Amino acid sequence: MAAVALVQGASRGLGLEFCRYLLLNKSPAAIIATCRNPDAAQHLSALSAQHAGRMTVLKLDVSREDDIKRAAESVKSAFGKVDLIINSSAMLHPSGKGETSLRDVSAQGTISTLATNTVGPLVMAKYFVPLLQNGTGAFGQQPLKKEKQHSGIIVNMTARVGSIGDNALGGWYSYRMSKAALNMATRNLSIELGRGRSKIVCVSLHPGTVNTDLSRPYHRNVTKDKLFSTEYSVQCLMNIIDTLNIDKSGKAYAWDSSEIPW
Template identity: 80%
Template sequence: MAAVALVQGASRGLGLEFCKQILLNKSPACVIATCRNPENAVELLNLAAQHPGKVTVLKLDVNREDDISSAAEKVKRSFGTLDLIINSSAMLHPSGKGETSLRDVSAQGVISTLTTNTVGPLVVAKYFAPLLQKGAGLFGQQPPEKAKQHSGIIVNMTAKVGSIGDNALGGWYSYRMSKAALNMATRNLSIELGRSRLRVVCVSMHPGTVDTELSRPYHRNMPKERLFSTQHSVHCLLGIIDTLNIDKTGKAYNWDGSELPW
């Protein structure tokens, strides 16, 4: 039986790397790769061509509920089930820079960031959770007790700056708020999707500071040893996913496997 993983935000950065490493390390596996503009996703389309029959590329703009609903219907018809969802797409701010003070805050900037980083992943869960509940639990660890088994996993990509308890510097209002709210969504999902017989593990994960477009404006003062490649970060995160079970649901994890305070 082939594992089926859906990566939301798969055209670049962490999302694209998740697709690559799942195909390489989780055999047999099928990857459903979604992004806003598939026709412009050259690297993703090349990856699909290199793995015929194993990669399905779908249009999904996380800001449009009708896109999410339509993609879920297509996955239901073609696969009927899912084992893993990774909500990967995110934005720092519409301007590309986090707000350094209150005077930089705008209502539209906050709304846009929350829509992409928080509302989008939650609506993805709404439409795709029924397919996870039909999954075979082919990602993570299945304990011997049948009562504790899970059918699927949702991973929401969070950030350490979204931790309220860890925030000592302030700033970045929109991004911090969006990730803190995403963590609350993860917690809520873990409770609701953990009640039924076919339970879904729901976690948030912090990938570290990764060399992607989102964080690139802030690399100047970052020590090299703390700046990760997408390959290293995703390798670490998939290692954590391999250890997940229903007892670990509803939590946030750092790239090194340590628990991140809310």
């Protein structure tokens, strides 16, 4: 059976670009794109129409466990396995801007950010791991030694600002906390899922500062050469994904393949 890749949070930005890249460069892989409102995801619908037969769009709000469970059941009955999952969805904050100081913090804003950015990808793992364990290791590097082989890959999209060691500026409480905790989920998953016969590689990837809606309020602070296109960023991240193996699991990498400290 052909490879199966699932991109969670595919309506726009990097998630949409991952779908486009996979369709163009990983034929004949089947692509499952999930988003919370397929009817409003015009670019995704257009892509799906262009690649009819290779792309499936499923409704999935990552903050709703029922949606995740239903999507996993649907993927199980249609494909029986997944080889790669990319959790791309996230928000900076429900207000669209990170908190600049403590007085901007609200309990509900922080809880919503954590629900989408951290709890969602963890619950995705809960329901999709059995399908990843049925995977055939179609993505990443397949080492010759049997005990090093993996069946699937989980990519959690993180951000450099989620690194505790790298934090010299402060601010953005909710987003930083959500990505630091997501990195802990990545590490925990890599340990639990790196055991046994069907191993799963789990990494956090930072895409650089990319020209999307998420970073738009801050574009004027970024020099032109530091603001990446989605095409460039996804090409760099796919280069990393193509070389992943069990020895690289449980770490965070930036777009240029450098490891990011926790």
